[in-house]
Amino acid sequence: MSTKNASALAGKFAEIVGKDNVMTSENDRYAYSYDSAVLDPVMPGLVVRPTSSEALGRVVALCNEHGLPLTVRGAGTNLSGGTIPLLGGVVVLTNGLTRILEINEEDLYAIVEPGVVTASFAQEVARRGLFYPPDPGSQTVSTIGGNVAENAGGLRGLKYGVTKDYVMGMEFWDVEGRLIKSGSRTVKGVTGYNLHGLMVASEGTLAVFDKIILKLVPPPQAAKSMLAVFDSIAAASETVAAIIAAKIVPATLEMMDNFTIRTVDNFRRAGLPIDAAALLLIEVDGHPGQVADEAGVVERICREHRAREVKVAGDAAERNTIWQARRDALPALANLKPTCVLEDATVPRSKIPAMIAALDEISKKFQLTIGTFGHAGDGNLHPTILTDKRDKKEWLRVEKAIEEIFNQALALGGTLSGEHGIGLAKAGFLIKETGRATLDFSARLKKALDPKNILNAGKMAA
């Protein structure tokens, strides 16, 4: 239905964005029917690619005028189905909006268009001697718009926070195509509701982001990395807690379980201790003196908590070897089986041993292979289920296992998703964590801002 409407309007969209930026063929549309979530594809009726802010606004208005479902798409790497056009309609690409408009070295902020790729932005910022810390694993392709809409995290979340901590302000198009401004270029600013805050993690359901103002910080002057080997998950988790209790906040504090260790070692012959129950990969950064002190304390804490071995990187090459192992975790696991379901249920730090035990239990109960690695420092684990989605029977067990993982995380006082978002994949579980009142509140908000329910309909609470 909406597919027909959408294609009938192709000419109108072409008037706004130019003929070359409207895609109507079956093949083009199919190429925008999926994202990185393991979900069934749904084809949009039309794909448009605005190349100016103004065109973006007019596209939104035109969709609303005709009640066409609208799904904004950055790089399409979200893991929750956020860019699958569930009701057809129009997919709006932001990769024609890729300008870095300003990097202000005096006032430490930058203004970017939504389609700017995270890593290219971070690189450009680094070239000016500044630092943009959020570094999701997908940063070489993900867009700032997508990062904000998902509140993406990354390896540096523990010390430096996540995307939301860097959004100072924003200009966005409301569903009628009017430009809304929120926030400012200043560190302080209380003019009106914190609307840009509301936009963070809104997953394309409330408005369409245009220009985003991001906070920049000075880069750390020094860093030191180490790898600690443990014979039990509990010892590794206690170490994590002890490091934080010692008032040290490492930039990065990652964990790998035994299955992941073995898989990574097999992947690159990295010489990892394959009999270890857990590895911690730690980096402290900051002022050189402080780094040396903290590295010493962290090393001591590791040993006090039964670390079998602690390797401190002596130079850049050794540091790289440590982080290569972490970077290899997902590829190595993904290589084992055709389908890889990457979850991100998150629990309070102290509950990591309980969560890992629960995951072991779940893997046995449903006869599934699960490798777990992730951001131990902030409790954001990535249990990764390895399967073959063509095996229907096993896939049913996978679905049950995912549900159980959510339940366990909630039972331990955690949350459904640390950073991958709700989208389609977890929409049904939202009520379990938040309750009816929260959903109703969200629904009312959504209705007020998007009365025709065209913005990424069917996602999140809508």
Add this chain to the structure above:
Amino acid sequence: MADIKKLAEMLKKLDDKLVSCMRCGMCQAVCPLFKETGRETDVTRGKLALLNGLAEQMLKDAKGVNEIVNRCLLCGTCQVNCPSGVQIVDIFLEARAILTGYFGLSPVKKAIFRGMLANPRFFNLLTTMGSTFQGVFTKKADELLGSSCARFNAPVVADRHFNSLATRPLRKTVGALDTPAGESGLKVAFFPGCVVDKMYPQVGEAAIAIFKHHGVGVYLPENQACCGIPVLTSGDRPTFDQLIEMNLALFADRDFDYLVTPCASCTATIKELWPHYYGGDRANLDKLAQIGKKTLDITEFIADHLLSAGDAAAAQPTTETVTYHDPCHLKNSLGITRQPRQLITAAGRTLVEMNEAGKCCGCGGSFNVAHYDISKKIGTAKADNIIASGAATVATSCPACMMQMTDMLSRRNKGLRVRHVIELYAEGLHRELVVKPQGGLPERA
């Protein structure tokens, strides 16, 4: 035309390989084509999704999918960077074979592959005539020649700046050879490849001079057939098998230590694609495996088997600065990046690295002909990097890349020279030979 269900069934064969793509989209970061167009159908994830959609009968426009699958440089950059280890190039080659089997080969390609490449004598004759009558090449002939990997474009085509066909191809200047191993104790079979033979004979001559200098015996038979890469990438498996068999007849059962080529694509094809995709007589498989094992890129052969420690200092240093472009088929397919650089230094040149040395030049065999505009954009980015390096010369180790870079650089009129690494290395040897009588230079080991 057979019905689409049948096509879907044939594509189902690829299911096991297709399913390993997890749609992570990381290929968007590295695909040179996507970088220019930003279209999902141009990047690997999109292409694999479409093949899957066709196999699952969710799509009807098979012709469109065919075009999309062929709109690819086959540079392999996505494959070496894919976190899920998807056998991407293999999927693309298989898919092209299935789709070509279904739609048939275009008349132009049929004429070239079956009429020309499969008849080396005729191919030789035609290109020799071509070089004599370059000025009167017709549009049609250009299209014909242009669609082979070799793309012997006559300069008659409007705004292209290709090298002309050599007036005297390698097979005329050097002819057939069969010399015994000399002081090195090694003997090689030399496979110049079509582009070197017909367009850059000086590269072949440099190779022969190097072999001679190092006392390497050479077997260079006449009427070598094309390695088959243009045929394979167009999905014409029968002709591919035929070309392999013609080459087998020349090279199998001969006595040599290594088969050496100065063409990165030929090396990768002979070494990896012959044994993998040959569909003819099973009895030949063993021979193909043997030849594959013995096949080396020429820079690898020289650097790892001929160059001794003292050689680096042997050539008289020049002030020439050289930057190096990594051909996809050497870097991505074979992982060779050190040896060509080593030879540049051994040739007495100063190596300066350009930005993105490993990024595709945009040639991609017949991609250049079918999608000249995008090819030009990708090539221009390469030219920018070359120019920004400040080097006087850009060297590489694949003649097809040499053609593309010559075309892209000559538009800019910067006076940069495009050379094969072994031309530089041979010059280094030559200079030394010339200077030696006047004394001063150390004796060679």
